[in-house]
Amino acid sequence: SVPLAFFSGIGAGSKRGILFKGGAALEAIKDIKVVAMDKTGTITEGNFVVQNSVPTGNIEADYLLALAAGCERTSTHPIANSIVNAACAKGLSLERPTAVNEFSGRGVQATLSDGEVLCGNFDFLESFQIDLSDYKNEQYGTEVLVALNRRFIGHIIISDTIKEDAAAAISAIKGLDILTVMLTGDGKSSAEAVAAQTGIDDIRAKLLPHEKLTELRKIQDSYGQVMFVGDGINDAPVLAGADVGAAMGSGADAAIEAADVVFMTSAMEAIPQSISIARITNKIAV
Ligand code: ADP
Ligand code: MG
Numbered sequence: 019s020v021p022l023a024f025f026s027g028i029g030a031g032s033k034r035g036i037l038f039k040g041g042a043a044l045e046a047i048k049d050i051k052v053v054a055m056d057k058t059g060t061i062t063e064g065n066f067v068v069q070n071s072v073p074t075g076n077i078e079a080d081y082l083l084a085l086a087a088g089c090e091r092t093s094t095h096p097i098a099n100s101i102v103n104a105a106c107a108k109g110l111s112l113e114r115p116t117a118v119n120e121f122s123g124r125g126v127q128a129t130l131s132d133g134e135v136l137c138g139n140f141d142f143l144e145s146f147q148i149d150l151s152d153y154k155n156e157q158y159g160t161e162v163l164v165a166l167n168r169r170f171i172g173h174i175i176i177s178d179t180i181k182e183d184a185a186a187a188i189s190a191i192k193g194l195d196i197l198t199v200m201l202t203g204d205g206k207s208s209a210e211a212v213a214a215q216t217g218i219d220d221i222r223a224k225l226l227p228h229e230k231l232t233e234l235r236k237i238q239d240s241y242g243q244v245m246f247v248g249d250g251i252n253d254a255p256v257l258a259g260a261d262v263g264a265a266m267g268s269g270a271d272a273a274i275e276a277a278d279v280v281f282m283t284s285a286m287e288a289i290p291q292s293i294s295i296a297r298i299t300n301k302i303a304v
Contacts, residue, residue, distance in 0.1 A: 027299030035282035036292050043278040046262045047296035051242035053191050053289060054234060054256075057202035058096065059249035060266050061212055061286070062178040066100035069159065073172035074152045080110055082172045086164050088113035089128040089135040093120055095251065097162060100176055101137075123203040123227045123252045125162070133167040139205065141224065143170065160208055184216045187286035192219070194293055197241055201230045203252060230256040247281075247289055249273065264289070 024041035031038045038044050058064050071079040071086075087105035090098035091112055105112055115128035115135075124145075125138015136143055140163060143150060148165045153173060155161065162174045181187075188198050199220040202209050209223040222233050234256050238244050246253075246260035250273020257263040258276045265277035267284030274280050281288040 023299050023302040026302070027295050030295050030299075031292065034288065034291050034295075036288050036295070037280040037282060038292070038296075039278050039280075043262065044296045044299050046243070046278060047245065047293055048300040049243045050196065050245045050262060050293070052197045052199060052237055052244045053293075054199045054201050054237060054244050054246045054260070055218075055289075056230075056246075056248035056253045057200055057204055057209065057212055058178065059251060059284075060247050061184050061200065061216060061218075062180050063284070064096050064178065064249065066096050066160070066176045066178050068100050068104035068174060069177050070175045071104075071172065072175065074170060077171050079172075080108060082164060083108065083174065084110040084112065085130065085132070085135050085166060085171075086137050086162065086174055088115060088130045089118075089126050089137045089164075091115070092118050092128075093126050095120075097160065097176060098126065101162065101174060123225075136165040136168075137162050139163065155207070160204055180212060180215055181284070181286050183285055183287050187289055188216045188218050190287070190290035191293070192217070194290060194297075196293065199237060201225055201233055201246075201253075201256065203227070203230075227252045227255055231259050234259055245279075245289075245293075250276075264292070 024044055027044045028038050071083040073079050073082045083105050087102045090101045113130045115130055117129040119127040125142035128135050143163045143165055148170050150170055152170055160176045164171050191198050198218045200218050201222050203225050206223040209221045213221045243261040245262040246256050247264040247266055248257050249266050254272055257273055263277045264279040265273040266281045279292055
C-alpha cells in the first residue's frame, strides 16, 4: 500500500478528533464486522447522579447514604464518585475506612466504625451470602445495594444519561453493515433500557471484566474481526484483546496507551466516522 494515503486518513481523522495510531490501525479497521461497546462512559455519559437512597426497615436514608459514601470514598469508579458527591452535597460527614477491598466490576468492601460495609451489585452481595429477600428492584437504573455487618440495609438508585448522539451513531454503524453489540457489567434491565433507546443489535450484561474478553472471543468466532470501544474503566483487557481497540473520550491513561484508535471527544459519531475514513483511505491505498 501507499503510505501517503494513510497520511491523508490520519489527517482526516485528526480534524475530527480521531487519533489513528499509524497505518496499521487504519488497515485493521477496514476489515471489522462488529463494533462491541462498553455501556458506561461509552454509550452513556458516565455522569452518574444519585436519585434516591432507599433504606429497608427503620434505618434512615441519610445514614444509608453516609455509610455507602464512607465505603466508596477511596474508589475511583464513577458510581462511587456519585455516591460520595451526593453525601457531601447533603453535608453528611464521611468516615475514613480502616480497611478497603475493591472488587473490580462488582463493588467495594470496607470497614467503618459501625462495622463492615458492602456496596455493590446484586451478585456481589449474594456472593457474601447476604439475605436479599427485602430488596425490591423497581427501577431501570443502576442500583447499588448496601449491607452492614452482612445484613442488607437498602439500596441507592443512580441514574446515567444516554449520549445525545447514541441512537444516530448506532444507526450509522449499522448502515455500514456492521453488527453492534453492548458488553456491560451492569444488570440486564439497565442494559435492555439502553438497547431500546439506541437500537443496538445485541446486549451481553452482567459481565465481569475478564468475562468481557471471553464474550469478545465468542463474537470473533461467530462474526469475524471486532472493534471494541471503551473508556478503560474495567475494560482494559478486552480493549487490548480486540482486533481494534478504541479508547473513548476522557478514558483512563492505560486505555489510551493500549488502544489502536483514540477518540478525543466523547461523541459516539466518531465511531462510524473512523470506519468510513478507514474504508476510504484503504481504497485509495490499494
Ligand atoms: P460497565 O461495564 O457498565 O462499564 P463496570 O464493569 O464498571 O460497568 O461495573 C459493573 C457493575 O459493577 C456496575 O454496574 C455496578 O453494579 C458494579 N460496581 C462496580 N464498581 C462499583 C463500585 N465502586 N461501587 C458499587 N458498585 C460497583
Ligand atoms: Mg466501564
